[in-house]
Amino acid sequence: MARASISTVIERRVRSAARNRCGYCLSPQHLVMARLEIEHIIPLAKGGSNADANLWVACPIRNRYKSDKTTAVDPETGAVVPLFNRRTHRWSDHFRWSDDGLRIVGRTAIGRATIIALHLSDDPDVLEVRSHWVLAGWHPPEA
Numbered sequence: 367m368a369r370a371s372i373s374t375v376i377e378r379r380v381r382s383a384a385r386n387r388c389g390y391c392l393s394p395q396h397l398v399m400a401r402l403e404i405e406h407i408i409p410l411a412k413g414g415s416n417a418d419a420n421l422w423v424a425c426p427i428r429n430r431y432k433s434d435k436t437t438a439v440d441p442e443t444g445a446v447v448p449l450f451n452r453r454t455h456r457w458s459d460h461f462r463w464s465d466d467g468l469r470i471v472g473r474t475a476i477g478r479a480t481i482i483a484l485h486l487s488d489d490p491d492v493l494e495v496r497s498h499w500v501l502a503g504w505h506p507p508e509a
């Protein structure tokens with residue numbers, strides 16, 4: 367979405383700030399076949415901008431699921447809460463890895479809602495790939 371209007375300079379800065387890994391599933395570019403994307407935290411369609419503060423890095427899978435969402439439902443309480451925002455939230459405050467390192471587990475309403483909305487822990491293809499990363503000693507990453 368309007369990716370072409372994000373300058374190379376801004377994209378480089380955002381990738382650097384994100385350590386070139388997905389803000390949601392923490393998959394690093396060097397382990398993902400597809401190019402990680404620059405995502406709008408607040409979508410342009412909802413008034414978001416192309417400023418650094420509204421941009422982060424997401425893998426194509428997460429970015430497709432996120433689409434123009436900014437909120438989701440916490441499966442425990444039914445409350446509508448904001449999606450996890452890597453610019454204002456700390457990953458480890460809202461998520462943790464399961465003991466086997468395969469699944470992301472929510473610690474908060476925001477974490478739980480984001481896991482459901484972005485399918486962070488139920489995609490069988492992702493779980494398969496992650497299981498190989500675990501065997502190779504590449505995963506889970508530090509938050």
Ligand SMILES: [Zn+2]
Nearest residue numbers: 388391425428
């Ligand atoms: Zn991801």
